[in-house]
Amino acid sequence: MGKTYETVIGLEVHVELATRTKIFCGCKTAFGARPNTLVCPVCLGMPGTLPVLNRKVAELAASVGLSLHCEVNRVTRFDRKNYFYPDNPQNYQISQLYLPICRDGRLTLSEGRTIRIHEIHAEEDAGKLMHEERSGETLVDYNRAGVPLIEIVTEPDFRSGEEVIAFLEQLKTTIEYLEASDCKLQEGSLRVDVNLSIKEQGSERLGVRTEMKNLNSFHAILRAIKVEGERQRRILEDGGSISLETRRWDDAKGESFPMRSKEEVRDYRYFPDPDLPAVHLSEAWIETLRSRLPEMRKEKKERFILEYGVPEYDAELLTGSIYLARLFERTVALGVPPKKVSNFLMGEGLRLLREKEMDAKDIKLTPEGFARLIAMNEEKRITNAVAKEVFEAAFDSGIDPEAYVAGRGLMTVRDEDLLRKTVEKVIAENEKSVRDYLGGKEKALSFLVGQTMKAMKGQAEPATVTALLKELLSV
Numbered sequence: 001m002g003k004t005y006e007t008v009i010g011l012e013v014h015v016e017l018a019t020r021t022k023i024f025c026g027c028k029t030a031f032g033a034r035p036n037t038l039v040c041p042v043c044l045g046m047p048g049t050l051p052v053l054n055r056k057v058a059e060l061a062a063s064v065g066l067s068l069h070c071e072v073n074r075v076t077r078f079d080r081k082n083y084f085y086p087d088n089p090q091n092y093q094i095s096q097l098y099l100p101i102c103r104d105g106r107l108t109l110s111e112g113r114t115i116r117i118h119e120i121h122a123e124e125d126a127g128k129l130m131h132e133e134r135s136g137e138t139l140v141d142y143n144r145a146g147v148p149l150i151e152i153v154t155e156p157d158f159r160s161g162e163e164v165i166a167f168l169e170q171l172k173t174t175i176e177y178l179e180a181s182d183c184k185l186q187e188g189s190l191r192v193d194v195n196l197s198i199k200e201q202g203s204e205r206l207g208v209r210t211e212m213k214n215l216n217s218f219h220a221i222l223r224a225i226k227v228e229g230e231r232q233r234r235i236l237e238d239g240g241s242i243s244l245e246t247r248r249w250d251d252a253k254g255e256s257f258p259m260r261s262k263e264e265v266r267d268y269r270y271f272p273d274p275d276l277p278a279v280h281l282s283e284a285w286i287e288t289l290r291s292r293l294p295e296m297r298k299e300k301k302e303r304f305i306l307e308y309g310v311p312e313y314d315a316e317l318l319t320g321s322i323y324l325a326r327l328f329e330r331t332v333a334l335g336v337p338p339k340k341v342s343n344f345l346m347g348e349g350l351r352l353l354r355e356k357e358m359d360a361k362d363i364k365l366t367p368e369g370f371a372r373l374i375a376m377n378e379e380k381r382i383t384n385a386v387a388k389e390v391f392e393a394a395f396d397s398g399i400d401p402e403a404y405v406a407g408r409g410l411m412t413v414r415d416e417d418l419l420r421k422t423v424e425k426v427i428a429e430n431e432k433s434v435r436d437y438l439g440g441k442e443k444a445l446s447f448l449v450g451q452t453m454k455a456m457k458g459q460a461e462p463a464t465v466t467a468l469l470k471e472l473l474s475v
Contacts, residue, residue, distance in 0.1 A: 004201040005236065007229045009158035009194060010209075013171065015150050015181045016125065016189035017060045023124050023148035024051030024094065031187050035130075035141035043124075043146030045090030050275050053078075057148045058101065058279060060180040061122045063289050064150060065102030067174050067296070068117050072286050076101045077278045078122075082269045086140050087127040095151075096121035097270045099278070107174075109166050116155040125149050144188075156195070156206065161225035165218050168192065177296050177322045182361055185216050192221055197242070198232045207232070208242040212256055214249045224249045228256055300325055308338035314346055321360035324349065330367035331374075340374050348391050356396065364398030365391070373401040383462070385453065386410045423469055426451045437473060445469060 022029055025042035042049045062072050077099040080092040105117030127142040152171070158164050172183045172190065183190040192215050197207035212228060215221045232242055247256040297319045304315040319325045324345060331341045353360060373394065377387040382405055390401045390410070405411060426448055427434055436444035449466050
């Protein structure tokens with residue numbers, strides 16, 4: 001009988017912190033600028049330059065640690081991690097090994113399992129290599145060099161890809177609630193390295209691990225874990241051995257490929273950075289940060305149920321993103337009934353986020369515009385169909401709903417003569433459906449209503465159309 005294997009996974013989660021400037025210099029951290037325009041002698045590693053720690057980095061890193069039940073070290077220090085690569089302008093990275101800012105935390109998944117956080121350390125990001133396929137050249141953009149990161153290192157507590165995704169979703173929500181990062185995987189502000197090994201079921205001895213990089217979506221992470229676990233299992237079942245290595249995931253091919261042998265700590269020749277003094281964090285400073293922690297998702301969900309009377313299911317989804325929760329709450333504060341706001345966000349809002357593959361942070365619809373949209377719909381100045389159209393238009397453009405409706409002539413038609421003529425025309429053009437309805441088939445009436453609404457371009461009230469059809473067909 002063959003051996004039974006168990007997957008063991010640990011994560012290194014790199015999070016770009018939401019500071020305006022870099023970790024050790026005054027250069028801006030804006031995403032999408034022209035290559036090599038957000039640089040200075042410090043982040044380019046020029047000789048004779050001296051780094052100065054951005055205070056905001058310490059605040060955000062410690063706040064994340066407190067939210068993850070970590071111990072915040074009273075003394076923290078930066079070290080030089082030495083390696084030679086073109087995107088690393090100094091030929092070393094300023095990171096933390098010996099005295100990271102946070103240690104020994106935890107995050108409890110919704111199903112009850114607790115994932116241990118080994119440490120959180122702060123460091124600077126490297127530049128970005130851009131490979132030109134036509135010329136074969138590799139170019140370097142140093143705009144990202146020096147952007148502040150925290151690396152959240154877990155213990156190898158995961159046993160499945162599904163657990164990993166549940167952890168990452170919860171972690172992402174926590175960090176967004178703190179406004180410590182926008183956590184956009186597509187822009188690289190949240191990056192995940194997966195360390196994976198397999199071991200015999202029941203054994204305490206861990207297998208040889210591989211590290212997978214280039215994972216830029218939760219879908220890719222889940223898929224890569226499955227494929228890598230199967231690859232290692234096949235090798236062991238065939239009598240082979242696993243190599244300690246770093247692998248690059250290719251999502252298009254659904255495969256990982258060896259990049260290099262996996263370095264160990266001693267390979268980086270860490271030593272304390274002589275240009276940066278140790279950072280002393282007082283008890284009073286840490287307690288001040290703790291007192292400033294915002295209302296987190298669990299508390300917000302409970303309050304939404306009690307204060308606004310929304311069902312638990314709605315509250316769960318609305319608080320899944322701080323940006324969605326904020327739009328809900330600020331719109332309700334303008335006097336709009338909570339359930340009306342919730343219905344739009346739960347239906348059209350979540351659909352649009354899914355279909356457009358948008359992050360909730362990118363919603364442009366303002367609370368004021370949202371309130372006016374709902375008011376127009378409630379006052380029957382626009383139909384439900386038009387309200388959905390306007391909501392979608394304003395969702396990712398921020399256009400004023402009233403201006404959109406006026407500019408496109410979408411107000412509900414009140415002209416009874418026009419509506420009557422349209423209904424009469426629909427009846428004349430759909431004799432079979434009329435016969436079906438008169439013969440007792442109620443569904444035929446729904447078809448006639450739909451045809452009338454189509455002819456009116458959605459600018460008639462369905463209830464009025466239905467009543468008029470019944471009146472004319474009863475003659």
